[in-house]
Amino acid sequence: MTINPTWLTELDTPYLLIDETRLKQNIGYLKQRVEARGSRLRPHLKTLRTLAAADYLLDSKTSPATVSTLAEAEAYAEAGYTDLLYAVGIAPSKLSRVAKLRQQGINLHILLDNLEQANAVISYADKQQQTFSVFIEIDSDGHRGGIEPADPRLIDIARKLGVHFNGLMTHAGGSYGCTTDLALREFAATECNAVLKAKQQLNKAGIKCPKTSVGSTPTAHFGEDFNGISEVRAGVYTTFDLVMKNIGVCDFKDIAMSVVTTVIGYNQEKNWVLVDSGWMALSRDRGTANQQQDFGYGQVCTIAGEPLTDIYVSSTSQEHGIIELPGHAELKDFPVGLKLRIFPNHACATAAMHQGYHVLMSDGSHNTWERIQGW
Numbered sequence: 001m002t003i004n005p006t007w008l009t010e011l012d013t014p015y016l017l018i019d020e021t022r023l024k025q026n027i028g029y030l031k032q033r034v035e036a037r038g039s040r041l042r043p044h045l046k047t048l049r050t051l052a053a054a055d056y057l058l059d060s061k062t063s064p065a066t067v068s069t070l071a072e073a074e075a076y077a078e079a080g081y082t083d084l085l086y087a088v089g090i091a092p093s094k095l096s097r098v099a100k101l102r103q104q105g106i107n108l109h110i111l112l113d114n115l116e117q118a119n120a121v122i123s124y125a126d127k128q129q130q131t132f133s134v135f136i137e138i139d140s141d142g143h144r145g146g147i148e149p150a151d152p153r154l155i156d157i158a159r160k161l162g163v164h165f166n167g168l169m170t171h172a173g174g175s176y177g178c179t180t181d182l183a184l185r186e187f188a189a190t191e192c193n194a195v196l197k198a199k200q201q202l203n204k205a206g207i208k209c210p211k212t213s214v215g216s217t218p219t220a221h222f223g224e225d226f227n228g229i230s231e232v233r234a235g236v237y238t239t240f241d242l243v244m245k246n247i248g249v250c251d252f253k254d255i256a257m258s259v260v261t262t263v264i265g266y267n268q269e270k271n272w273v274l275v276d277s278g279w280m281a282l283s284r285d286r287g288t289a290n291q292q293q294d295f296g297y298g299q300v301c302t303i304a305g306e307p308l309t310d311i312y313v314s315s316t317s318q319e320h321g322i323i324e325l326p327g328h329a330e331l332k333d334f335p336v337g338l339k340l341r342i343f344p345n346h347a348c349a350t351a352a353m354h355q356g357y358h359v360l361m362s363d364g365s366h367n368t369w370e371r372i373q374g375w
């Protein structure tokens, strides 16, 4: 059922719109999928970064969650959430903020992948008589950071951390490059095998590894078996986006985020429609540029959320979006003042351009959510 209440067209544009019905479906689907395959979700809260969305993503204040900044950790801790993984390598200068939250009873876990970081943690812990919970990042796909599962330095790092060592984690960001279901299933298996192999190495050396954490939105949706994996992380699945559609993880009908925009004019000679959403509203992200379908700066939809075939935001300046109409579309169908929705390439990047969101509740009513800012 398409709900299209009048308030959608009455708010000043551009604004970021969240569709609650789709959000709930996306969240519910992945939770049951992961649990049915032997693990549990530790949702990444970074896509929407709002206290309101955490309520949908987490069953209780003690449910595991992932954050990408200490600002988020502080805000969620203040709201009562107690089990947070800060999933970006720890900078020694940030240990005092981590310690402060841990002293408040927050089980804030940190991440590292080298001996220098481990030394900094131990030196702080010894000086301040502070216990930490540390995950070591494993590189499962050569995509970013982490230490390879068979690297002997893994044992040195875990030994150095001693009682502060709590587990292994990996993030198969390289899965974004997959285009077939088979490749996604294989990538998900590789991600799990990497941490299980690393755990085996530690166990052989007599080191216990209480937790194993894997995940990205594509691998969480295609993994067939999560037995032996303590938790699966995913974030962008909350709203999905065009990058995920191209990978084959979702369809248009699942995308729960759009930017609402207004037609403000034309370039008649070129058959261009101008809208009031430039990169300040959509972000500079061109994540679909090298995928099977390039959606420019976003897929144009009616205000009711129906995608318009082959109509994209072709280019942007700061506050202008240019829609180069294809041959089958006519300027007269886009009168000045018309409201449209634009699906984003990368939901995390587009959301970051907005201080807050408007939410289309399942019953058609209007809500607003404030975004947590900063680092």
Ligand SMILES: Cc1ncc(COP(=O)(O)O)c(C=O)c1O
Residues within 6 Å of the ligand: 044, 066, 087, 088, 170, 171, 215, 216, 217, 218, 233, 234, 235, 236, 237
């Ligand atoms: C460490 C880590 N875990 C999980 C995720 C979530 O992955 P996705 O964005 O595919 O949902 C990310 C995303 O960047 C991440 O960096």
